[in-house]
Amino acid sequence: MKTVLITGSSGLIGSEVASYFHGRGFAIHGIDNNQRAVFFGAQGDTRWSQQRLEKTLKNFQHHELDIRDRKKVLDLVKELRPSGIIHTAAQPSHDRAADIPFDDFDTNAVGTLNLIEAARQGCPEAPFIHMSTNKVYGDRPNTILLKELESRWDYADPAYANGIPETFSIDQSKHSLFGASKVASDIMVQEYGRYFNMPTCCLRGGCLTGPNHTGVELHGFLSYLVKCNLEGREYRIFGYKGKQVRDNIHSEDVARFIHAFFLNPRSGEVYNLGGGKQNSCSILEAFALVKEFSGRDQVYTYVDENRIGDHICYYSDLSKMKGHYPGWDITKSLKQTIEEIVLSWRNRIRN
Numbered sequence: 001m002k003t004v005l006i007t008g009s010s011g012l013i014g015s016e017v018a019s020y021f022h023g024r025g026f027a028i029h030g031i032d033n034n035q036r037a038v039f040f041g042a043q044g045d046t047r048w049s050q051q052r053l054e055k056t057l058k059n060f061q062h063h064e065l066d067i068r069d070r071k072k073v074l075d076l077v078k079e080l081r082p083s084g085i086i087h088t089a090a091q092p093s094h095d096r097a098a099d100i101p102f103d104d105f106d107t108n109a110v111g112t113l114n115l116i117e118a119a120r121q122g123c124p125e126a127p128f129i130h131m132s133t134n135k136v137y138g139d140r141p142n143t144i145l146l147k148e149l150e151s152r153w154d155y156a157d158p159a160y161a162n163g164i165p166e167t168f169s170i171d172q173s174k175h176s177l178f179g180a181s182k183v184a185s186d187i188m189v190q191e192y193g194r195y196f197n198m199p200t201c202c203l204r205g206g207c208l209t210g211p212n213h214t215g216v217e218l219h220g221f222l223s224y225l226v227k228c229n230l231e232g233r234e235y236r237i238f239g240y241k242g243k244q245v246r247d248n249i250h251s252e253d254v255a256r257f258i259h260a261f262f263l264n265p266r267s268g269e270v271y272n273l274g275g276g277k278q279n280s281c282s283i284l285e286a287f288a289l290v291k292e293f294s295g296r297d298q299v300y301t302y303v304d305e306n307r308i309g310d311h312i313c314y315y316s317d318l319s320k321m322k323g324h325y326p327g328w329d330i331t332k333s334l335k336q337t338i339e340e341i342v343l344s345w346r347n348r349i350r351n
């Protein structure tokens, strides 16, 4: 039986990918130490997700391991020699990083180096898929000429009509410490692809979301917004009139792309992985969409100051992904995704 190693296996993307590959006959080894609860407190606890995987996936084995522990990571990869590594463990929050710079960099940059070097030593032919982020572009997307529409910002420059391409500069802009630690890991994973000719890719995510997200105020905007809506809790909008635009992709569509790359890998690739323009929405638009399924108005306050370095408008240009993997496309609309998130939070809140 072929084996894949997934880091961050209790998280949104890790757990989705675990189920997806398991369903295709793979034995899954998951690494997670519930660090999300350390980063975000009890609200970020992902043990429920770990237990769900242990209950539902026959060939799933959990490893309670910190990816910062270099020796244990090197030993585990050598022992397993998996046929693929999918690296989703991270400190994922833009804003949280400023309070915990060492934990952020040690997890995102050094943890990634531990894993990719372990892959080089133990299984250099195995595709290594790294979850990067659109924050590697820093706040440079905010320099694109914008137009203000009734409920959202949009690009006024026709060069970006399809969104932000992978050729966009990652240099000389404000990234947040999180963006900087992710740039370090993104470049390192590319380098192992180019320098050692290993099959690697970096997926620069927009807003990755889905029913299994444990959204908190500092990370997982749609999941957190739905939770606030259902609990009648106040959601805080930070600046940009609530018209800031995000492109949202369901975690299952992320897993489908990862599988496509795994089957047909390339070296040192980079893809902007988001929902694209068709699955984009502003915060104000998200309030209205969630109401369609919950029947509730969103309680919110407006904070005049935007989050440092936050994108005003961002959606991914998906042409490169579709060009390299023509069998892949978005299958879950934004509405479907929101409906699933509403159902999932209803169940979790009840239990």
Ligand SMILES: NC(=O)c1ccc[n+]([C@@H]2O[C@H](COP(=O)([O-])OP(=O)(O)OC[C@H]3O[C@@H](n4cnc5c(N)ncnc54)[C@H](O)[C@@H]3O)[C@@H](O)[C@H]2O)c1
Residues within 6 Å of the ligand: 007, 008, 009, 010, 011, 012, 013, 014, 031, 032, 033, 034, 035, 036, 037, 046, 065, 066, 067, 068, 087, 088, 089, 090, 091, 092, 107, 111, 131, 132, 133, 134, 204, 205, 206, 207, 208, 209, 213, 214, 220
């Ligand atoms: N969700 C998004 O909107 C989004 C957007 C862009 C990029 N990404 C990237 O995608 C990846 C996955 O994101 P997600 O939303 O699934 O995050 P998540 O927080 O839901 O999952 C990450 C998991 O990694 C685990 N983890 C963290 N540090 C660890 C460590 N040191 N050792 C072992 N396990 C550790 C956490 O406990 C958590 O379960 C991350 O690299 C993130 O930066 C996410």
